[in-house]
Amino acid sequence: MRFTRAAVVATAAALTFGLTACGGEDAGSGGDTATAKTFAAGSTMERLYKAQAIKVGTKFDQPGFGLKGLSGKPEGFDVEVAKIIVKELGIPADKIEWVETTSKVREDAIVNNNVDFIVATYTINDKRKERIAFAGPYYEAGQNILVKADDTTITGPDSFKAGDKKVCSVTGSTPAEKIKESVKDVAAQVVLFDTYDKCVAALEGGQVNAVTTDNVILLGYIAKNEGKYKLAGDNFTKEPYGIGVKLEDKDFRTFINDTLEKAYADGSWKKAWDDTAGKFGAELGTAPAVNRY
Amino acid sequence: MSVLVDKFDVFAGGFWLTFQICVLAAIGALILGAVVAVLRISPVPPLRAVGTAYVTIFRNMPLTVVMFFSAFALPALGSNADFLRVPGLDVVFTRLGTDLPYFRFALIALTLYTAAFVCEALRSGINAVPPGQAEAARSLGLTFGQNLRHVVLPQSWKASIVPLGSVIIAMIKNSALIGFFGVVGDLSQSADQLTSAEGYAFIPVAIGISIGYLIMTVPLGALLDRIEQRQAVATR
Numbered sequence: 001m002r003f004t005r006a007a008v009v010a011t012a013a014a015l016t017f018g019l020t021a022c023g024g025e026d027a028g029s030g031g032d033t034a035t036a037k038t039f040a041a042g043s044t045m046e047r048l049y050k051a052q053a054i055k056v057g058t059k060f061d062q063p064g065f066g067l068k069g070l071s072g073k074p075e076g077f078d079v080e081v082a083k084i085i086v087k088e089l090g091i092p093a094d095k096i097e098w099v100e101t102t103s104k105v106r107e108d109a110i111v112n113n114n115v116d117f118i119v120a121t122y123t124i125n126d127k128r129k130e131r132i133a134f135a136g137p138y139y140e141a142g143q144n145i146l147v148k149a150d151d152t153t154i155t156g157p158d159s160f161k162a163g164d165k166k167v168c169s170v171t172g173s174t175p176a177e178k179i180k181e182s183v184k185d186v187a188a189q190v191v192l193f194d195t196y197d198k199c200v201a202a203l204e205g206g207q208v209n210a211v212t213t214d215n216v217i218l219l220g221y222i223a224k225n226e227g228k229y230k231l232a233g234d235n236f237t238k239e240p241y242g243i244g245v246k247l248e249d250k251d252f253r254t255f256i257n258d259t260l261e262k263a264y265a266d267g268s269w270k271k272a273w274d275d276t277a278g279k280f281g282a283e284l285g286t287a288p289a290v291n292r293y
Numbered sequence: 294m295s296v297l298v299d300k301f302d303v304f305a306g307g308f309w310l311t312f313q314i315c316v317l318a319a320i321g322a323l324i325l326g327a328v329v330a331v332l333r334i335s336p337v338p339p340l341r342a343v344g345t346a347y348v349t350i351f352r353n354m355p356l357t358v359v360m361f362f363s364a365f366a367l368p369a370l371g372s373n374a375d376f377l378r379v380p381g382l383d384v385v386f387t388r389l390g391t392d393l394p395y396f397r398f399a400l401i402a403l404t405l406y407t408a409a410f411v412c413e414a415l416r417s418g419i420n421a422v423p424p425g426q427a428e429a430a431r432s433l434g435l436t437f438g439q440n441l442r443h444v445v446l447p448q449s450w451k452a453s454i455v456p457l458g459s460v461i462i463a464m465i466k467n468s469a470l471i472g473f474f475g476v477v478g479d480l481s482q483s484a485d486q487l488t489s490a491e492g493y494a495f496i497p498v499a500i501g502i503s504i505g506y507l508i509m510t511v512p513l514g515a516l517l518d519r520i521e522q523r524q525a526v527a528t529r
Binding site: 102103104105106107108111125127128130131164166168171172173174176177185186187188189190191192193194198201202205206207208 | 387
């Protein structure tokens, strides 16, 4: 008995050793080179680098951008973009603490210091700029309309002006507010759910004629239900996705913008897309120029 | 806090819609609950079983699940709840008559769920009437219906009114769920719209929403307290 126990301990020790060694190697090959980074004294970058810990906000329920699956870690384009920035800060990717930031809490999360920055399909707009600041954009999405494949009556947002077509979107999203401008009677034509899955169910059931939101999300549903749905027309808005930081932290914003431009140039931005949202068949387009306001 | 002034119309609109569904659901639940309560105390065993089954199902299921069934199973069965498009009624409660069925679905779910609690509140009141009352009425030759109408229910009403009020208050608060099942523009859904789409800070909006609900629930609670006090005096 004692003999077996000793053997088990020995095996366990050997395994642990082996695993630790592997882990060390991974961190090394992950680009965490020994060259120490230097940042301006007192800057956010220096504080984060010294702490070797960072909290990043993203979505946990957005396929292709930030989706937390069985692995327990969020995956997607937003997550990859965040990793590029964190790497530039000299912090290994496994030191990132991912914080779920739903659309509702994003500004509050930044203002209350719950996160250091946010990459979460975060459309840049003026109202949000009153409370926080945006680096980027790092991607430009656009609002579009999903209809059944055999539907030819809806060709764009103007198709809702007559008042007989019903449309679904998600509560509290920018596309939901945008489509309200195109309908005749909000109460009779607009349905809002908390997830797009419910909207697609309503489209299938015939309670609504269309689902509207950013094109990349709709493309995910087209890919998932082949031949059943299509996009009605072209994107009719521009939704530049930005990276949310604290309003007064201009240095950090400049740093992120520099990092993004570097990522455009060295191909890591495109690779991040191809590995994630690009799999849905969504177009990346050309790199959007960062806006240093 | 400027959002409370700037967006007063959004809060007022949300309040009005929540108020509408609460009035309709309260009326529906009181009627349906009374019917179920009568079933549960009826002398006919199969009717009793139906009443008991109703209460067992709807009192023990989460409201969210009832809402889910109503909003997603009814359309799958081919119903858009068009029977609720009552002519005349939809002039005041405009949402009843729209092509979009989600207001009606939510109303059905809220009514079915609350009716189970209304039934039990009524029944507890009926149980509070001394059995001698019903026995005396029976010995006078009153039928079951007459017995209920003239003897038992008028006395049970006093004992049920306060628990009934609590059920209705709970229902008003439960109505906050409807925004997640396709109803656009009720109080809690307005909060979502203001905070995430329009970027207002959460806490002032939450305060505004709370005030909206309190305007409905606090007077109702105060009314119940008064009724309770008057009853205490009457029974003394």
